[in-house]
Amino acid sequence: MNLLQGKTAVITGANRGIGKAIALMFASHGCNVAFTDLERNDAMIATESDIAQSGVKVKGYASNAAQVDSAQEVVKQIVEDFGSIDILVNNAGITKDNAMKRMTEEQWDAVINVNLKSVFAMTKAVQPYMWKQGSGSIINVSSVVGISGNVSQANYSASKAGIIGFTKSIAREFGVRNIRCNAVAPGFIMTDMTAQLPEHILEEWKTRIPLHRAGTVQDVANVCVFLASELSSYVTGQVIPICGGLQI
Numbered sequence: 001m002n003l004l005q006g007k008t009a010v011i012t013g014a015n016r017g018i019g020k021a022i023a024l025m026f027a028s029h030g031c032n033v034a035f036t037d038l039e040r041n042d043a044m045i046a047t048e049s050d051i052a053q054s055g056v057k058v059k060g061y062a063s064n065a066a067q068v069d070s071a072q073e074v075v076k077q078i079v080e081d082f083g084s085i086d087i088l089v090n091n092a093g094i095t096k097d098n099a100m101k102r103m104t105e106e107q108w109d110a111v112i113n114v115n116l117k118s119v120f121a122m123t124k125a126v127q128p129y130m131w132k133q134g135s136g137s138i139i140n141v142s143s144v145v146g147i148s149g150n151v152s153q154a155n156y157s158a159s160k161a162g163i164i165g166f167t168k169s170i171a172r173e174f175g176v177r178n179i180r181c182n183a184v185a186p187g188f189i190m191t192d193m194t195a196q197l198p199e200h201i202l203e204e205w206k207t208r209i210p211l212h213r214a215g216t217v218q219d220v221a222n223v224c225v226f227l228a229s230e231l232s233s234y235v236t237g238q239v240i241p242i243c244g245g246l247q248i
């Protein structure tokens with residue numbers, strides 16, 4: 001079933017990981033994909049060619065999602081290249097974990113900037129286009145720790161909780177133009193980052209998850225397809241945990 005046939009999505013931070021999986025899954029549903037990441041490198045070129053196999057239009061753009069000027073510029077370019085933007089996925093994110101007593105101002109600022117300011121910058125950039133067309137779906141990638149908090153992740157948890165407040169505000173503000181805004185809150189997802197954890201830590205995590213397994217990037221991408229598509233046409237301002245029941 002092609003749930004996103006002929007639509008155009010913008011996905012930030014999609015050279016790898018969850019963003020790439022969302023891009024590939026959207027493309028498999030007939031969606032044209034414009035994606036960003038910090039650099040136009042081998043990973044970006046590989047992502048472009050992987051997506052192109054679905055027969056959709058695709059282009060990767062080197063752009064820092066956390067910079068307001070860059071966000072404005074890249075969105076303008078994408079509209080020129082693709083014609084319109086129907087879906088925005090604010091996925092770009094980083095961690096700089098540290099205990100509060102050791103956390104530096106730089107670690108705090110970097111995480112808030114990349115994770116939270118990017119959501120502001122990109123949403124602001126697409127707003128005029130979605131507003132004019134009277135439709136759109138914005139999906140923000142939060143985290144279960146934005147709901148529950150986590151040790152040594154005060155900066156990351158604050159940024160992800162901030163995304164939830166932002167999502168609910170935008171849903172209220174943009175609903176009048178049929179623009180929906182929702183957040184996903186992934187739990188423990190197997191990516192390059194989590195694959196490096198020692199086996200005993202992975203096993204301990206799994207025992208705390210009611211479904212007794214880590215999530216996959218496809219688990220996250222599937223929920224994003226739902227939120228991007230008309231299947232969720234009456235859903236806005238919601239936060240959907242994708243965590244095997246860890247957050248109930």
Ligand code: NAI
Pocket residue numbers: 012013014015016017018019036037038063064065066091092093094114118141142143144185186187188189190191192193194
């Ligand atoms: P990742 O580190 O594998 O991929 C993130 C991508 O974003 C990278 O390609 C990176 O270059 C890019 N990026 C970083 N800063 C950027 C910026 N300023 N502008 C544009 N691109 C930028 O991370 P992963 O695991 O795929 O995470 C994706 C999102 O999912 C993040 O927001 C993360 O916080 C969130 N998340 C991940 C979980 C996990 O278990 N992996 C759990 C919950 C949330």
